[in-house]
Amino acid sequence: MSILKGAAVIGQSGGPTSVINASAYGCIKTALENENITKVYGALNGILGVIHDNLIDMGAEDPANLALMKQTPSSALGSCRYKLVDSDEDETDYQEILKIFKKYNIRYFFYNGGNDSMDTCNKISKYMMKKGYECRVMGIPKTIDNDLILTDHCPGYASAAKYIATSMMEVYQDAHVYDAGQITVVEVMGRDAGWLTAASALASYKGCGPDLIYCPENDFDINVFTAKVKEIYAKTKKCIVAVSEGIKDKDGNYISSYGSDLAQSKDKFGHSQLGGLASFLAAYLKKETGAKTRGIELSLLQRCAAHCASATDVEESFSAGRAAVEYATQGITDKMVGFKRSYLDGRYVCNVDLMDLSAVANAEKKVPAEWFNETKDGLNQGFIDYALPLIQGDVDMKKEDGLPKFVQLKKVLAKDAQ
Amino acid sequence: MSILKGAAVIGQSGGPTSVINASAYGCIKTALENENITKVYGALNGILGVIHDNLIDMGAEDPANLALMKQTPSSALGSCRYKLVDSDEDETDYQEILKIFKKYNIRYFFYNGGNDSMDTCNKISKYMMKKGYECRVMGIPKTIDNDLILTDHCPGYASAAKYIATSMMEVYQDAHVYDAGQITVVEVMGRDAGWLTAASALASYKGCGPDLIYCPENDFDINVFTAKVKEIYAKTKKCIVAVSEGIKDKDGNYISSYGSDLAQSKDKFGHSQLGGLASFLAAYLKKETGAKTRGIELSLLQRCAAHCASATDVEESFSAGRAAVEYATQGITDKMVGFKRSYLDGRYVCNVDLMDLSAVANAEKKVPAEWFNETKDGLNQGFIDYALPLIQGDVDMKKEDGLPKFVQLKKVLAKDAQ
Numbered sequence: 001m002s003i004l005k006g007a008a009v010i011g012q013s014g015g016p017t018s019v020i021n022a023s024a025y026g027c028i029k030t031a032l033e034n035e036n037i038t039k040v041y042g043a044l045n046g047i048l049g050v051i052h053d054n055l056i057d058m059g060a061e062d063p064a065n066l067a068l069m070k071q072t073p074s075s076a077l078g079s080c081r082y083k084l085v086d087s088d089e090d091e092t093d094y095q096e097i098l099k100i101f102k103k104y105n106i107r108y109f110f111y112n113g114g115n116d117s118m119d120t121c122n123k124i125s126k127y128m129m130k131k132g133y134e135c136r137v138m139g140i141p142k143t144i145d146n147d148l149i150l151t152d153h154c155p156g157y158a159s160a161a162k163y164i165a166t167s168m169m170e171v172y173q174d175a176h177v178y179d180a181g182q183i184t185v186v187e188v189m190g191r192d193a194g195w196l197t198a199a200s201a202l203a204s205y206k207g208c209g210p211d212l213i214y215c216p217e218n219d220f221d222i223n224v225f226t227a228k229v230k231e232i233y234a235k236t237k238k239c240i241v242a243v244s245e246g247i248k249d250k251d252g253n254y255i256s257s258y259g260s261d262l263a264q265s266k267d268k269f270g271h272s273q274l275g276g277l278a279s280f281l282a283a284y285l286k287k288e289t290g291a292k293t294r295g296i297e298l299s300l301l302q303r304c305a306a307h308c309a310s311a312t313d314v315e316e317s318f319s320a321g322r323a324a325v326e327y328a329t330q331g332i333t334d335k336m337v338g339f340k341r342s343y344l345d346g347r348y349v350c351n352v353d354l355m356d357l358s359a360v361a362n363a364e365k366k367v368p369a370e371w372f373n374e375t376k377d378g379l380n381q382g383f384i385d386y387a388l389p390l391i392q393g394d395v396d397m398k399k400e401d402g403l404p405k406f407v408q409l410k411k412v413l414a415k416d417a418q
Numbered sequence: 419m420s421i422l423k424g425a426a427v428i429g430q431s432g433g434p435t436s437v438i439n440a441s442a443y444g445c446i447k448t449a450l451e452n453e454n455i456t457k458v459y460g461a462l463n464g465i466l467g468v469i470h471d472n473l474i475d476m477g478a479e480d481p482a483n484l485a486l487m488k489q490t491p492s493s494a495l496g497s498c499r500y501k502l503v504d505s506d507e508d509e510t511d512y513q514e515i516l517k518i519f520k521k522y523n524i525r526y527f528f529y530n531g532g533n534d535s536m537d538t539c540n541k542i543s544k545y546m547m548k549k550g551y552e553c554r555v556m557g558i559p560k561t562i563d564n565d566l567i568l569t570d571h572c573p574g575y576a577s578a579a580k581y582i583a584t585s586m587m588e589v590y591q592d593a594h595v596y597d598a599g600q601i602t603v604v605e606v607m608g609r610d611a612g613w614l615t616a617a618s619a620l621a622s623y624k625g626c627g628p629d630l631i632y633c634p635e636n637d638f639d640i641n642v643f644t645a646k647v648k649e650i651y652a653k654t655k656k657c658i659v660a661v662s663e664g665i666k667d668k669d670g671n672y673i674s675s676y677g678s679d680l681a682q683s684k685d686k687f688g689h690s691q692l693g694g695l696a697s698f699l700a701a702y703l704k705k706e707t708g709a710k711t712r713g714i715e716l717s718l719l720q721r722c723a724a725h726c727a728s729a730t731d732v733e734e735s736f737s738a739g740r741a742a743v744e745y746a747t748q749g750i751t752d753k754m755v756g757f758k759r760s761y762l763d764g765r766y767v768c769n770v771d772l773m774d775l776s777a778v779a780n781a782e783k784k785v786p787a788e789w790f791n792e793t794k795d796g797l798n799q800g801f802i803d804y805a806l807p808l809i810q811g812d813v814d815m816k817k818e819d820g821l822p823k824f825v826q827l828k829k830v831l832a833k834d835a836q
Contacts, residue, residue, distance in 0.1 A: 016592045045597045074591035165821055170722040173492035173824060174434045179463045206821050299714045304588040308725055391820040402809040403583055403624050406591060
């Protein structure tokens with residue numbers, strides 16, 4: 001183990017999750033306690049915070065307030081969707097980053113995000129190596145999409161999955177209340193991977209979930225779909241459908257784009273009404289079946305519903321952040337912290353594992369084909385067995401006035417202290 | 419106190435809430451334990467269950483399973499939106515109801531619902547009196563809309579309010595994560611009364627809620643609105659707006675109708691079917707400001723999110739159901755059970771109170787004008803003081819596999835046992 005003394009910086013990037021701050025807090029808390037880390041900085045809005053010298057002093061935050069990060073959704077440090085170009089192409093950003101690293105003697109770089117963030121992390125790691133600047137770089141994953149490869153699952157997925165399954169169970173109760181017929185279409189996030197939509201199968205597993213589930217892993221045929229809905233509706237006068245926003249037909253066209261015909265009708269302000277996939281399918285099925293239909297889009301709610309987070313997810317996310325610091329201070333660099341699953345006497349165990357940044361960056365993991373049913377409109381026990389352990393446990397949330405208490409950082413800028 | 423022995427029936431009607439079953443369970447449990455009530459029936463799908471002789475034997479249900487009603491959203495007995503015509507106009511339904519009451523010796527009728535349900539309750543009560551059939555009739559209120567008069571608040575409102583405030587706080591975190599600008603419009607239920615939308619002010623009170631809140635109590639001017647949004651956006655690059663689905667302009671046109679030329683279909687009670695306001699306003703603001711905008715509709719989620727229920731609401735709802743039985747068996751009839759608020763040493767106390775059914779039926783309570791701010795785009799402390807006590811406490815939900823456990827009734831039909 002080689003000792004490296006210096007400051008650490010952590011940044012968050014990509015779309016929010018309910019638990020990304022739990023990871024960041026695991027990282028920040030552990031770094032603040034580590035004797036080789038001289039100072040802990042937070043980069044405001046991800047890598048942009050480094051490039052623009054917008055680093056805040058995490059040590060200046062009140063520890064009790066900082067601890068609220070563990071239950072605060074979204075990125076407390078702010079996020080970005082900034083993609084670094086290859087340093088061979090344009091070195092500007094990298095030079096800026098190196099300048100800031102040197103300015104604050106940053107020897108530890110932790111980046112908390114999804115696929116694109118691991119790409120950023122990987123590029124910075126390789127650049128620093130090339131320049132001979134010793135800096136240990138670790139990726140801490142997060143993504144509700146659950147689409148990072150090598151890791152068993154991603155921090156953030158389980159809490160979104162728990163919210164989706166819970167909400168589906170509740171919508172099921174609501175949608176079955178009248179004796180009149182009703183068709184309900186629920187749109188779930190997921191452009192290319194169906195993990196989130198698949199989570200609605202957990203509600204079906206509990207006896208009150210969607211009848212049909214469509215993920216982007218499989219071609220969507222609107223005629224087959226309509227026939228299925230009609231068949232179920234004819235039997236029970238109810239039908240609940242869960243669809244990924246990213247479902248496509250066999251020619252690769254997004255089903256959501258089918259709605260543009262409907263959207264041609266201009267409103268009185270002269271612009272077309274853009275509805276989402278759920279409202280398109282609800283309108284389509286209303287026309288096809290004559291039934292009362294309703295489209296529901298879970299929208300942002302599914303990625304920030306910390307009040308319904310999985311305690312397992314929160315603890316695992318925290319431990320991923322902690323492990324990143326522990327490994328880095330022990331000499332590890334250029335890795336992403338991931339999860340490996342095992343079973344001990346039949347009980348789910350999650351261990352931290354290390355993955356090569358270059359292998360993870362920009363690759364994508366889909367729901368395995370064998371976890372779909374034969375007709376590709378539902379999930380089988382393989383998926384249930386995978387997902388169920390992840391959503392266990394509820395968070396004992398600190399509240400005030402009956403509402404969650406979220407972190408509010410002071411954000412003392414490091415450059416002002418120089 | 420006059421003793422009346424006989425069977426009791428309870429029905430549920432109108433739109434679901436998170437706690438309507440808590441009221442029904444309070445009623446059923448108390449009735450099952452009362453020595454003067456010989457049998458307890460549940461009417462499937464409200465008054466239609468009586469008319470069609472679809473009564474189930476609540477005593478045949480497993481008590482532990484039945485207790486899950488207290489945490490199950492929506493109406494476990496099924497609901498209806500059936501409006502009884504005046505008996506002077508057409509007596510058919512009433513004759514059928516009386517026939518069933520006589521068939522099962524029903525001497526207690528409990529009806530659990532909103533304004534329209536209190537109207538049904540009132541009509542049945544008056545008809546039975548006219549016919550000299552002794553039957554004690556009690557209304558047990560529920561409505562997320564909180565628009566019943568005389569009662570301080572309605573069971574169901576607080577849980578929806580808590581969900582809305584919590585979700586708003588979470589959406590706030592999400593919407594503030596990027597350094598890029600963003601305008602977010604959240605559409606909340608409420609055709610004529612803004613109680614639900616007003617609840618989003620609780621999030622603002624906690625420092626992370628909407629900047630602007632629009633309720634149907636006030637005329638909505640899209641130009642004033644747009645100017646306000648632009649002003650806030652110019653300062654902070656963010657703007658969050660909460661709107662009631664039912665906001666109208668000064669000429670009484672629904673703002674949601676601005677976005678669509680579709681003829682508004684009326685439901686049986688003469689209400690217009692609304693929807694799509696959030697996406698319209700998001701599209702409109704995008705055009706007006708050039709900013710990235712997003713429309714979110716809380717849809718059914720806000721009325722069935724039992725996982726985020728207010729423990730105060732659940733307990734009060736239960737006690738309303740229990741009180742209905744207690745009063746009725748003590749000789750009271752033709753009343754709705756409501757709530758009266760008082761403060762003991764500054765602490766909120768909620769007492770059960772009795773209201774005349776005929777006074778409650780078909781009247782509507784709006785958010786008092788003095789609780790809005792001067793510019794009618796926000797709520798003041800008067801509303802916060804009113805709403806805050808109602809949302810206190812979390813439900814310790816029974817779960818299985820990390821997901822809520824909902825009641826599944828056996829539904830043994832009484833007519834099959836005859």
